[in-house]
Amino acid sequence: MRLEDFTWEDAAAYLRQHDGLIIPIGICEQHSTHLPLNTDTLVVEFLADYLSQETGLLVAPTVAYGVGLPCDRVYPGSSSILYEDLRNAISSLICWWKLQGFARFFLLTAHGDMFHLKALRETKQEHVFVCDLYDVEIQDILDKQTSVKHACEAETSVMLYLFPEKVRRDRIQDFETPSEEFQAYLQHLKDTPIQGSPGCQGHPSSASAEKGAQIVARIKAHALEWIHHGLFPSTTPE
Structure with missing residues (x-):
């Protein structure tokens, strides 16, 4: 159910039965030469x-x-906002919804930038829950990676499973910056372009829809457990 499809009377009727709201947080960010922004x-x-x-x-x-990596500004179409602005925007939205009777807010994101997540976790409101969808163990599913990177084997597999028509398979390129070098980029300490990078980190050429199906199944289980914990904290096992 999408709030945007409701009238205010529909929303009022919903609030007589529920007090939770899921808030998806996206980003307009380059995903190499084979995945959309x-x-x-x-x-x-x-x-x-x-x-x-x-x-x-x-x-x-x-x-x-x-909030995206500063080094990505060289890729046309990519955009980012300051983490303080994202944090304040989410807080402002929640303030309005709280006045109307919403009480629990489930912030959902598939973007793992540390400052992006920091902004969501620092939202100055009570009963706000944050879920990083890719915070799951998938090493056993992947062939060339041990975790999710960027426009990589994992993310490309998910897109091949969910939205295969959006994957430019003929443009897939593998590229990986050494971990110790990439840390400065992840921490937003370095904003110069990564030489030779098409925009990915990892091995998207090893992606498959079959792997994507397995990853999505784990993400679903992870997210459902997270949201149940927010709805029924006293009944969720430690």
Whole structure:
């Protein structure tokens, strides 16, 4: 169920039965030469709709911009906002919804930038829960990687499973910056372009829809457990 499809009377009727709201947080960010700029947004909206179907909670309109790596500004179309601005925007939105009777807010994102997540976790409101969808163990599913990177074996597999028509298979390139060198980029300490990079980190050439199906299944289980903990904290096992 999408809040944007409701009238205010529909929303009032919903609030007589529920007090939770799922808020998908996306980003407009380069995903190498083979995935669209809205890759993380597509994935988070898919999972938000899944969680809505499973729990009966409403999904708020997607916040389509987030915090990205400064080095990505050289890729046309990519965009980012300051983490303070994302944090303040989410806080402002929640303030309005709280006044109307919403009480629990489930912030969902498929973008793992540390400052993006910091902004969501620092939202100055009570009963706000944050879920990084890719914070799952998938090493046993992947062939060339041990975790999710960027436009990589994992993310490309997910897109091949969920949105195969959006993957430019003929443009896939593998590229990886040494971990010790890439840390400065991850921490936003370095903003110069990564020489020779098409935009990915990892091995998208090893991606498959079959791997994507397995990864999505684990993400679904992870996200559903997270949202149940927010709805029923006293009944969720430690």
